[in-house]
Amino acid sequence: QVQLVESGGGLVQAGASLRLSCAASGRTFSSYAMGWFRQAPGKEREFVSGIRWNGGGTFYADSVKGRFTISRDNAKNTVYLQMNSLKPEDTAVYYCAASRMLFTPTRLSDFDSWGQGTQVTVSS
Numbered sequence: 001q002v003q004l005v006e007s008g009g010g011l012v013q014a015g016a017s018l019r020l021s022c023a024a025s026g027r028t029f030s031s032y033a034m035g036w037f038r039q040a041p042g043k044e045r046e047f048v049s050g051i052r053w054n055g056g057g058t059f060y061a062d063s064v065k066g067r068f069t070i071s072r073d074n075a076k077n078t079v080y081l082q083m084n085s086l087k088p089e090d091t092a093v094y095y096c097a098a099s100r101m102l103f104t105p106t107r108l109s110d111f112d113s114w115g116q117g118t119q120v121t122v123s124s
Contacts, residue, residue: 001026001112001113002024002025002026002028002029002032002098002113003024003025003026003113004022004023004024004025004096004097004098004113004114004115005022005023005024005115005116006020006021006022006094006095006096006115006116006117006118007020007021007022007023007118008020008021008118009094009118009119009120010119010120010121011121011122011123012086012120012121012122012123013122013123013124014086014087014088014122014123014124015085015086016086016122017082017083017084017085017086018083018086018120019080019081019082019083020036020080020081020083020094020096020118020120021078021079021080022034022036022078022079022080022081022096022115023076023077023078024077024078024079024098025077026077029074029077029098030053030074031053031100032053032098032099032100033050033051033052033053033057033098033099033100033101033102033103033104033105033110034050034051034070034072034079034096034097034098034099035047035048035049035050035051035096035097035098035099035105035106035110035111036048036049036050036070036079036081036094036095036096036097037094037095037097037108038090038092038093038094038095038120039092039093039095039117040091040092040093043092045095045108046061047061047106047107047108048060048061048064048068048081048094049061049064049068049070049081050070050099050104050105050106051070051071051072051079051104052102052103052104053102055071055072055074057103057104058070058104059104059106063089064083064090067083067084067085067086068081068082068083068084069081069082069084070082079096081094083120086120086122087122088122088123088124089122090120090122091120091121091122092119092120093117093118093119093120094117094118094119094120095114095115095116095117096114096115097111097112097113097114097115098111098112098113098114099111099112100112
């Protein structure tokens with residue numbers, strides 16, 4: 001199992017950008033597919049974006065497509081989520097997750113390890 005720690009959240013105004021980072025421990029990070037989820041108050045955790053072990057196969061929820069970009073640096077054991085043109089409806093706790101799937105995982109059940117989350121708040 002891999003240990004995950006998110007960072008980079010904060011309070012921003014609508015239209016601003018943030019970059020979330022997720023640092024992973026362990027020597028096998030490069031073998032994991034990675035994903036980002038988010039959970040707003042009173043709502044279920046939802047898929048945001050995923051990426052394969054080799055950086056390919058990126059996939060996005062329709063609600064963030066064209067605004068968010070997922071990437072990874074296997075040499076730094078880190079996955080990123082660049083969030084541009086933020087909207088108030090993007091407000092949520094954002095979670096990083098790791099999966100042993102070979103293809104891009106998108107479901108909660110695809111993931112084996114989770115971070116503790118980082119809060120993103122977008123004001124109007």
